[in-house]
Amino acid sequence: MKIAYSPCPNDTFVFHAWAHGLVPGAPQLDVMYADINITNGLAARGEGPEVLKISYAALPWVLSEYALLPCGGALGRGCGPLVLSKEAADPASLAGKRVAVPSDRSTAYLLFRLWAAQNVPGGVGEIVIMPFHEIMPAVRDGKIDAGLVIHEARFTYPTYGLTLLTDLGNWWEADTGLPIPLGAIIARRSLDLQAISGWIRQSVEYAWAHPEASKEYVMAHAQEMDPEVAKAHIELYVNEFTANLGEDGYAAIEALLGRAAKEGLVPAFDMSLLRL
Template identity: 50%
Template sequence: MIAANAQQTGSEAKTSPIDLSLGFSPCPNDTFIFHALVHGLVPAPGVAFSERLEDVETLNRLVLAGALEVSKISYHLLGHVLDDYLLLRSGGALGRGCGPLLVSREPLDQARLKGRPIALPGEYTTAALLLRLFDPSLDNLVYLPFEKIMPAVADGSVAAGVIIHESRFTYQGLGLTKLVDLGQWWEESTGHPIPLGGIVAKRSLGPEVLLTLEAALAQSVRHAFANPGLARGYIRAHSQEMSDAVCDAHISLYVNDFSVNLGAEGEAAVRVLLERAAQAGIIKPTTGSLFIS
């Protein structure tokens, strides 16, 4: 609930900041990006935050239910919530060489995968969307928390799995084999960078607040780039099982110039992803604005 209280002092009216629910994941790229914003190290005039850290599929479902005012989501989900949310141009994960991987215990071609269970890290993740776009015939889909996918592949519970986040750096240690780099497939088939996750905010907040949020997020990313050591404790507090090297690799892979501002190239990539999802009948066709005008 947004709350704003005004108090009259003489001829001046002082208004307390509106308190916005803010969702993002505990992954190093998100805690790196949001550290300065949630710790008041960059200005966000008239706005305060109550943060909620959850895995991305939990955030997707919270936004689908309208339960968060500002949140990180998978770009797949964006196509389902545009009636109520706008996409902010800063704070997200979009790039090249950073897409989800389809892995298994042994080399398998697509024909041998058909009909066999494939684990995905949530129904509304971009990883799930990419696999469905890559090969719609792979339809025996099992949804698991992302951290349980590699163990399920390794013990044979599923034939293959689509992995995200830090799993890109650790799957070989479990003896798993990469079958398809879905990000590479996307880049080669479209020419665009891969949109993974973005930041949405409720349209009802209004243009002034939305533009404030967008600018503050961009400043938070710039602050993190300029002061990479300041966020270290916050990042490690939410990623205790990762080594510093894996945290750093995670941030380097998923945080880049597109995280400051999507720009024309990033915006085009998002639109193409939504268009392809709509053509495949996975989301409804997009109408109206995606961004703050």
């Protein structure tokens, strides 16, 4: 079975057991390691493998062909994207300004636009899509007015002389009480979705029961990441929602995509398609 997921520690930790033949009865995996922006595109074009990880923000474009699986993905708390500016400013100051984002089909982008709809009178100006690593230097150098950043930028932005305009994770959790939907696992609707979900759940449970077993595999794909950082990454993103989305997980997804559809940020879609 062909599958695509990222080389990030949370994905390699989750799928280690299945990828190494440690899940009884599961078919052998042919793994493609790819950034989520690549898998988003593959799924949207119908060119993806049978199973793949995409951003929850990309789901509305692919639900006719792919089903959301109730396990294996990433939802989290305390891990939201940040909006940064060169100088301390009020959110209203972004009205009509240029803001750089790493993708327009990401949860980070949807959160930013939903936050801006509430907090930036008249809305922001131009949205500029640029590679993630170029955003903070561009804000520092005055090429853009603000930037939307994710992941390790939470810890490094002060070194660029930037200030925090808002933490979108804190805003979302305060506004909804729900976790942030990040990465979804999807599979082609023509497959045995219950069986695939079961194999993924077994892989997750094996990873938790044997945390040392996946260490070599995780670090081989972690792009020179410090082992303690990789461990912290796993602990943050592999949680109760990875084993089972549950009602809170589905509520978070429905809240994010329902609000985004209402704002015209994603296509309108049948919300019932989110559940098997």
